[in-house]
Amino acid sequence: MKLRSMLSLGLAGLGTALTSVAVLAADAPAAPVPNKGDTAWMLISTVLVLLMTIPGLALFYGGLVRTKNMLSVLSQVFAIVALVAILWVVFGYSLAFTPSAIGDYVGGLDKLFLKGVTVDSVVATFSNGVVIPELVYVVFQMTFACITPALIVGAFAERIRFSAVLVFVTLWVTFIYFPIAHMVWYWAGPDAIADAAKLLAAATDDAAKAAAQTKLDAVMADAGLAFQWGALDFAGGTVVHINAGIAGLVGAIMIGKRVGYGRELMAPHSLTMTMVGASLLWVGWFGFNAGSNLEAGGGAVLAMVNTFVATAAATLSWLFTEWMAKGKPTLLGMVSGAVAGLVAVTPASGFAGPMGAIVLGLLVSPVCYFFVSTVKNTLKYDDSLDVFGVHCVGGIIGALATGILVNPALGGVGIADYAMKPGELSVADYDMATVMLAQLKAVALTLVWSGVGSAILYKITDMLVGLRVSPEAEREGLDITEHDERAYNY
Amino acid sequence: MKLRSMLSLGLAGLGTALTSVAVLAADAPAAPVPNKGDTAWMLISTVLVLLMTIPGLALFYGGLVRTKNMLSVLSQVFAIVALVAILWVVFGYSLAFTPSAIGDYVGGLDKLFLKGVTVDSVVATFSNGVVIPELVYVVFQMTFACITPALIVGAFAERIRFSAVLVFVTLWVTFIYFPIAHMVWYWAGPDAIADAAKLLAAATDDAAKAAAQTKLDAVMADAGLAFQWGALDFAGGTVVHINAGIAGLVGAIMIGKRVGYGRELMAPHSLTMTMVGASLLWVGWFGFNAGSNLEAGGGAVLAMVNTFVATAAATLSWLFTEWMAKGKPTLLGMVSGAVAGLVAVTPASGFAGPMGAIVLGLLVSPVCYFFVSTVKNTLKYDDSLDVFGVHCVGGIIGALATGILVNPALGGVGIADYAMKPGELSVADYDMATVMLAQLKAVALTLVWSGVGSAILYKITDMLVGLRVSPEAEREGLDITEHDERAYNY
Amino acid sequence: MKLRSMLSLGLAGLGTALTSVAVLAADAPAAPVPNKGDTAWMLISTVLVLLMTIPGLALFYGGLVRTKNMLSVLSQVFAIVALVAILWVVFGYSLAFTPSAIGDYVGGLDKLFLKGVTVDSVVATFSNGVVIPELVYVVFQMTFACITPALIVGAFAERIRFSAVLVFVTLWVTFIYFPIAHMVWYWAGPDAIADAAKLLAAATDDAAKAAAQTKLDAVMADAGLAFQWGALDFAGGTVVHINAGIAGLVGAIMIGKRVGYGRELMAPHSLTMTMVGASLLWVGWFGFNAGSNLEAGGGAVLAMVNTFVATAAATLSWLFTEWMAKGKPTLLGMVSGAVAGLVAVTPASGFAGPMGAIVLGLLVSPVCYFFVSTVKNTLKYDDSLDVFGVHCVGGIIGALATGILVNPALGGVGIADYAMKPGELSVADYDMATVMLAQLKAVALTLVWSGVGSAILYKITDMLVGLRVSPEAEREGLDITEHDERAYNY
Amino acid sequence: MKIVMAIIKPFKLEEVRDALTTIGVHGLTVTEVKGYGRQKGHTEIYRGAEYAVSFLPKLKIEVAINSDLVPQVIDAISEAAKTGQIGDGKIFVSSIEQAVRIRTGERDQDAL
Amino acid sequence: MKIVMAIIKPFKLEEVRDALTTIGVHGLTVTEVKGYGRQKGHTEIYRGAEYAVSFLPKLKIEVAINSDLVPQVIDAISEAAKTGQIGDGKIFVSSIEQAVRIRTGERDQDAL
Amino acid sequence: MKIVMAIIKPFKLEEVRDALTTIGVHGLTVTEVKGYGRQKGHTEIYRGAEYAVSFLPKLKIEVAINSDLVPQVIDAISEAAKTGQIGDGKIFVSSIEQAVRIRTGERDQDAL
């Protein structure tokens, strides 16, 4: 159950507000059933996120490496999807989306092997009284778990062992991704809050009030750490992009530079494939962002519009930035800008208004451009495909901007408060300091958890199977040395 | 609000018809809310039209040029999508889909920057009482605005300056596309007509009748020029294909032939990419045509069936035409036929019956084949990728055939008359002469507006930034000279 | 109207069961209307199956052949889609989905040219009282008819005449595919059964009971042969994969080995394209499998989850099998495993539980691997792209496993019995022997009908136009000799 | 017998082939090569990083001929391949001692 | 020392390599080339426009050998590459004056 | 005049080019080739079938120079291209009799 979070603060004036609410708790209403339009939309959104990954991301990345490493990239992405899909249904979903078991850091083991998840189980959305089949939520979220580690491998492409990828990714999703997904996205859902809030409103004597308040507090606390902070992440700015981006940077540094880096021309072997991949990322990202609304309603539509225009704006702003800086408008620049825009709008897509999304898109590209062209060269790390410069930097910009653009005064939708008028969607007052603090804390949490955690996991992987291929293998190319195959035999 | 137009003529017998209608105007019914199945369908249709463009159209076109110009084509298409998306939300949507401001030629400025368009605003469909979120209509129509100018660039591929593309497209959508979309597709919607018609029916005395008639007339006149003529264009035969096709021809002629044209072998550098592009065009076109129904109902289904079979028929008829003419069945022939079929069925897709669509598909290919192989060579213009021969010619055939195939006697659905039985869908009597006249006028309008207008805009662009690269740059290829990149480094 | 079959056996205790059912037959309920969420889902599922075929399957196959035959493969797949689409609406749909006309083998000619199929006609789904527009069923099933013969051509790629493909496919869909689709998938639908069963329950005297029983028997018998046996095939294990796989094997043997087979390196010319194709197959297969549920409900979601995890499991198990056997993890191995998993889960996707699907995926790859690497080489037939080893073998494994995994004790959904409690979905008792016998009979039927039938049709095709190109043409490549085109001009 | 090897600009191939045909030379072999010389290469930019690419696409033509044809062949190629711009390419002539036509086993002059 | 250059049909490579190995020649270099000669090319059709393509894919094999091996090498290649059909290709023999093995610096005969 | 033909490992191109520039050689032509020699190839596996691929990617460099430069050029290439590992490649030197610069018609030494 993702976002449209409610700042815990929003609950302050609750006691008073609730007393005026009609008492409804007694007559248990019929359990909501999924709307087929919602189900259809979630099914297709799931398909779109898979499309983003294979072939989308695989081609985007693959086109950027040299011919001799093409298949290694395609193989890594494809294998990660398969591997994480299995891990997800075996224990990932349970760790991410059951009530917190260790602190507010990670869920429990109640749904190992999808235990208890049937064709009839449902989960909450962000609207009161609206549910979707739990299995569609499982499979939709599965695609997020699959693509996130696949993003990382771009940072150390052209030099990592295939076996190291499998080991690292298994560890990484277990110790980094599932917990962070839990911390940012797990909550009890709007109806649970509404029910508890109604009980409180209905409580007549002090004892009942205290009990009801305790109950409501418990429901509010049945959420991941960052969610309780009130951090907003509509579709994965922190969970997916900052998370993968920082893990990539750490990996690129620990594994070291490619042989010949900085001296040899390492031109993309097929910008055609990169453009196809970027286009499919754009296309599929609508499932990622608009699907994260969990319903085929106005919120999904808004997320789609925002995703479209932010991406368009970022495409143009990278284009013109590079045109001014280097004298030529490049296709790789445009598609890099598009991806930066997609990344930045991800956390904001359901919160901002279209004009806010455009501004966000215009801003993100020059910053990312500065990171991939100047910062990287200055600091001399070899982040092969700019996972840090685009995903982490873009994700941070997006996460912070979300805190600003959600402001209704700027065309945003505001922050939902599910307890104010239980059962109805109310918008809490916007307080910039509060929101931005929550955003900053969530960004910091992700950077630290994933940064430090990944470093440890790379070390373990290195000890287990070795992270890096030999220099000779790197010269010859990973396709032949790791896979005994070649991408092209023209 | 697109089509299922009503011929203004259809209103003739209205006065009488209405008197027998029950009076309902008094009790204002609850405002209709969007159905989630419709919203889901419009969201995914939007995604499909983007997929048509990037990577679909980009690959279809890119595969047909020489290696050295591959990236220039991909860049132009990608940049156009980004550019027009922004122009659309800034002023395009307002110019196209708000009430006419200048004659019946173009809308006004009320919705600049999407002013007043919220997550809750809705727009009409072609069914009474059925609405969809306005933002999904905005983004769906945005994809049409993005792909149309992208179609044009095929006509002068391999020799245009990148900056000229940006300038020309900005001018072209502003002065050609937005107005034509307004003229052909803007109307007040079925409920507005039904309400006015009901008022008229309810009017008891002559004064009230006259007032109500005036009101109804005003509602009927709240539409673009060609819409008022009764021209039928379900998904963009005139607005998209004839419009882009004629602009392409004018451009190809004004810019001149490619260096070496007619002497050197200019074989497609990758028919593989062209086939992928054509397939994605076919796949995505279902969003284009069936999405234009604006609802996930029988009309969308019919449009999908028609689109499928017309395309299949046109594929086969090009295949056999070329097989007979040249002795070999070619893949490029098949995919050209497929695109011709898609183009031709576009205006007809929601109006014809499946067998009519097959006949249309069978007919369009030989005509387009004749244009691209014989007419082009005879008249000696260099329309690099046959934008005129396929899109303009195919669009004209489709526009005219629509007027015939809509006839219920030929399996068509007939022309909706929303005023005859207000609130219910009635089919007006089919009168071929009337319909065909409207179709012819709309075709002529588009040819003249876009043909003349584009010529002026090319001229302006040439003065501003220059249309064409130098012959040396053309020899070396636009990828290196315009973008400093190469498509492939194998 | 596909599956969720009811074992004919399930009717045994019917007489008794029904007597306790409330009588409802008298008051005819309002005819059900399609839900827009279902319609949206079926529309998009149709689009996804087309995406699987073009460009999906075309690229998957095309990447595996040598450069000189790339276009021939693309052409064959593209032409088959176009050809079969037309045949389908002309007579295929009628032969497959109207009541049996010859034995229980094939339907009649009532719906030639889609006669009587309008925008308003509806067809049954697997749920009582749920219908979808008939035209969407027509077009959804059309895509199945298009992809199945396209699968076959992989078996004799690189040596077949293009004209032979057209002739053979026309014959094959007519005499093999349409009948088998009828035998496995045609039935009267749940409401017809419920109505008849209610009549029987309402019958008070013996005469009425006998008449009602006769009526019920007739409704139950209004189904294809294998359906009456109770064979389960959710999305086409027999109809599509075994059917195409055995036809491919017969073709590969009758046409003979490629020139140079076994001596020359026939390495895939572009594993990049093969990976893209495999990814699109995976993506599109969700339309194939989850779309086969005909509704956007829990069944579709389950089919999607199963399809995802079975494919993931099969990807990994092929990867590790080959890694152990040959020492290297290959991309071609992974994508082959993915396809094997997709094939195997096809008949089971709506019947098994997710863990059952994983087990199925883990098992299918090693068996298929054994077939494509050992059996093929031992028996020395040249099935160019392993249509038999992957599709037929994988399909058989899936068909048999379906009979086991449907067992609710193993997490399956059980076998629907629509007559037990008319109008409600009941699950029949699971009897393994009965189910497996039905599965075995259906597999055998398909192998024999398609195996023998295809042999005859190849012979006829050979007599009509010749199956195979000359050895010189084969050396030079089919692209030049059959199509006068080349895939790449870099 | 001599073998004449010419490095030319790619788009000049058809003209060179025609020129050779005109003087009766009906066989030649072409290879795609990359040339480095005085002609300036170009810059490529990938994500803000600029690379100077100094190797340019050229075609290498090899023609085996009778020794007496050498001047004519040189003239034919020179004229046809010339644009007057830097990077037009070079012609090198060397001896060959034997020639064989594989199909017939013909030798030397007959083999050309 | 001599260098033998042979233009052959692409699918004959393995046979030629085997034939050379049989007579003790264990090193060679292969280039993809396009050949123009008597062998008729093919037509390509793109959207109804026909192009005559006269250059055909061939392989060029270069083998540096001791002079005394020349006849054997010619025979080996000729036999292995022959189909008897037009376009089988040519063999040209020239002298080389020096040979060096880069890895060891060995010269001439030892370098081959 | 001589033409020096060197077969080298692909990733050594830049170093060889630099070495030649250092000794004043400013023109060369490069071809992508496949080499067969002592260096072991690799195996490729496609759907469980293993293929031994014995041809390895190499680059062929051709440099036309004045005869007196030969030793220097050989040394420059040898040093730059050497890794000491099997498969480093060969250098072959032959004579050329004439050279022409197409652009200017300059001959022989002036043409290089």
Ligand SMILES: Nc1ncnc2c1ncn2[C@@H]1O[C@H](COP(=O)(O)OP(=O)(O)O)[C@@H](O)[C@H]1O
């Ligand atoms: N010394 C040389 N040896 C071999 N090839 C050379 C030599 N010098 C030049 N070339 C080839 O000739 C081409 C053209 O040479 P360049 O110096 O650029 O111009 P120009 O031919 O006008 O003097 C180069 O790209 C290269 O392929």
Ligand SMILES: Nc1ncnc2c1ncn2[C@@H]1O[C@H](COP(=O)(O)OP(=O)(O)O)[C@@H](O)[C@H]1O
């Ligand atoms: N004079 C020549 N110089 C260089 N290469 C030649 C010459 N003549 C032919 N070739 C090469 O030999 C190939 C075969 O020649 P062709 O005349 O087609 O057939 P054949 O070898 O049977 O006489 C040509 O494709 C070309 O590559």
Ligand SMILES: Nc1ncnc2c1ncn2[C@@H]1O[C@H](COP(=O)(O)OP(=O)(O)O)[C@@H](O)[C@H]1O
């Ligand atoms: N006799 C030969 N003729 C032509 N080229 C040769 C010959 N021997 C080797 N080569 C080329 O030199 C390359 C390197 O040779 P190889 O025997 O593998 O290693 P080394 O150069 O270390 O002896 C080969 O790949 C091939 O391209």
